[in-house]
Amino acid sequence: MLATVVSVLVLATVGTGLATGAPAPSPQSASALRPAxxxxxxxxxxxxxxxxxxxxxxxxxxxxxxxxxxxxxxxxxxxxxxxxxxxxxxxxxxxxxxxxxxxxxxxxxxxxxxxxxxxxxxxxxxxxxxxxxxxxxxxxxxxxxxxxxxxxxxxxxxxxxxxxxxxxxxxxxxxxxxxxxxxxxxxxxxxxxxxxxxxxxxxxxxxxxxxxxxxxxxxxxxxxxxxxxxxxxxxxxxxxxxxxxxxxxxxxxxxxxxxxxxxxxxxxxxxxxxxxxxxxxxxTGDSPATGGPITGIGGKCVDVAGANTANGTPVQLYDCNGTAAQRWSVGTDGTIRALGKCLDAASGGTADGTLVQLWDCNGSGAQRWDANAAGDIVNPQANKCLDATGNSSANGTRLQLWTCSGAANQKWTVTR
The missing domain is CATH 2.60.120.200 (Jelly Rolls)
Incomplete structure (x- = not known):
């Protein structure tokens, strides 16, 4: 124990250097990283x-x-x-x-x-x-x-x-x-x-x-x-x-x-x-990894902006890259989850143009989704479809709720 430390703890070394010459593995997909x-x-x-x-x-x-x-x-x-x-x-x-x-x-x-x-x-x-x-x-x-x-x-x-x-x-x-x-x-x-x-x-x-x-x-x-x-x-x-x-x-x-x-x-x-x-x-997370990408218009993936897990983080389209920010699990409770949080209609909104975001899972209707065989992802509370804003496939395109029309920007392929 360090006599100079007014604390209940040792001020142990903060990793005084990693192993010299240790290999630096190349970044890889996070697909095996997160539990369900x-x-x-x-x-x-x-x-x-x-x-x-x-x-x-x-x-x-x-x-x-x-x-x-x-x-x-x-x-x-x-x-x-x-x-x-x-x-x-x-x-x-x-x-x-x-x-x-x-x-x-x-x-x-x-x-x-x-x-x-x-x-x-x-x-x-x-x-x-x-x-x-x-x-x-x-x-x-x-x-x-x-x-x-x-x-x-x-x-x-x-x-x-x-x-x-x-x-x-x-x-x-x-x-x-x-x-x-x-x-x-x-x-x-x-x-x-x-x-x-x-x-x-x-x-x-x-x-x-x-x-x-x-x-x-x-x-x-x-x-x-x-x-x-x-x-x-x-x-x-x-x-x-x-x-x-x-x-x-x-x-x-x-x-x-x-x-x-x-x-x-x-x-x-x-x-x-x-x-x-x-x-x-x-x-926590004690079960094997499940879930995968959700792809939409232009072959782009549903993505958590910046891999940020803060409440309110935008959900967008982005080039598919295999990271945890694009790995979604469809739960038996109707939730769609990534990074330990839920796909959420902002403020419980039901109007056309309501943006979707990442939020703590809370069991509300704003977080219930029906991914059906037709390729729609529907929020039953709003009776609206998940929609790529402006029919765009550009990186950063925000996702929103919109009246279901069967258009290409409302069609999704869910990997379960």
Whole structure:
């Protein structure tokens, strides 16, 4: 335990580097990633709704304080809402600042930076399921945001015997790449087992929100970014070393500044920097994957925009790509589901032009659909058909309710 940490937890290494030379598997279809949506249940969810400036929900999160000598990080993690606060627009903002108003002391002397680190220890743990967050990372040399998990028995067995699952880490000198890593006994720190995922075309992760997730089941952990699977790990990857990922883990969000892996900030680093969190969600799912694409006019697929699981996310047409955002399960209850949520007529609308969206499944008529043999997908409450707006097959075409006409933009092929 770090004596400098005013917390019930060890400030264990935040995956001090993935295995050097570890292969980075190519992204693949997420078709085998998600369990059947109808078998999933949300076990933890925080959409960070609340007044601007307010602290996180203390019923879900605790805030760690102190520094981290293990990684030679430069920040001091503060309490309260100074460095971790809601923005009033449905986000948690973790802010790293170059300051020390509290005269905090770090392993190297007077601390140069402040930031925040939150965890769910003592409030929520999970064994298996889908663990995801939609995040926008900071940018700049020395920035080190992370979304990860630790074994709940860390207080008894220590690290790395507790196990660590790094769902997403980004270091500022790699703006286009994130890493997912396992740490355990005999494969920790720079010897962790993992891989990276790189955005195409030189895009930076700091430019937009992205959804980072692991799908975790007995003897298997699979990582994805925006529904694109980029690595799967099983005990076979450990070379006979102990697999310690079949027990409860808790969740951590933090923004570190400096350290062995990212290096320290330099003259190019602008402060403050922010890790913006749209949501954190954990869902269960214990049955084999089922369902598949729904295709319509122009051969395009029904798609959840941006693979975003937030309520109200548009449902649109898009080029078929095999990701989880295009994998739909038709339930015996009349629901059509993707990413653990339901296809929904906005605000329960029944008029022509009512847009459809993704929403928490709630059993309402707005989420009941009849996919019939004629190729129609009908909402019985409205007695209207699922319709591609404007008879268009362009990427991004919104889907809506419209009076059934038998036109091509209302015909769908459902893969069951």
């Amino acid at each position: 949506a109808e078998a999933a249940a949300v076990t933890f969810s925080d959409d960070f709704d609340g007044p601007a400036g307010s602290a996180v929900d203390s019923g879900k999160w605790q805030i760690e304080t102190g520094d981290n000598v293990n990684n030679h990080e430069r920040q001091y993690y503060t309490a309260g809402n100074r460095n971790a606060a809601l923005d009033g627009q449905g986000h948690l903002v973790i802010t790293a600042r170059r300051e020390n108003p509290g005269n905090y002391q770090c392993w190297y002397g007077r601390c140069e930076y402040t930031s925040a680190r939150l965890n769910t220890a003592g409030k929520f743990t999970t064994t298996y399921g889908r663990v995801e967050a939609r995040l926008k990372v900071p940018r700049g040399q020395g920035m080190w945001p992370a979304f990860w998990m630790l074994g709940n028995d860390i207080g008894q067995v220590g690290w790395p015997a507790s196990g660590e699952i790094d769902i997403m880490e980004n270091v500022g000198f790699e703006p286009s790449t994130v890493h997912g890593t396992l740490h355990g006994p005999g494969y920790s720190g720079s010897g962790g087992i993992g891989a990276g995922y790189t955005l195409p075309g030189g895009q930076a992760f700091a430019d937009a929100f992205h959804t980072f997730a692991v799908d975790w089941s007995p003897n298997k952990v699979t990582w994805s970014v925006d529904g694109n699977v980029y690595q799967t790990r099983t005990p076979a990857d450990l070379g006979g070393r102990q697999w310690v990922f079949d027990k409860p883990f808790f969740i951590i969000l933090n923004l570190a500044v400096g350290g062995y892996w990212p290096g320290d900030p330099d003259g190019s680093t602008v402060f403050p920097q922010q890790l913006v969190v749209d949501h954190v969600r954990v869902t």
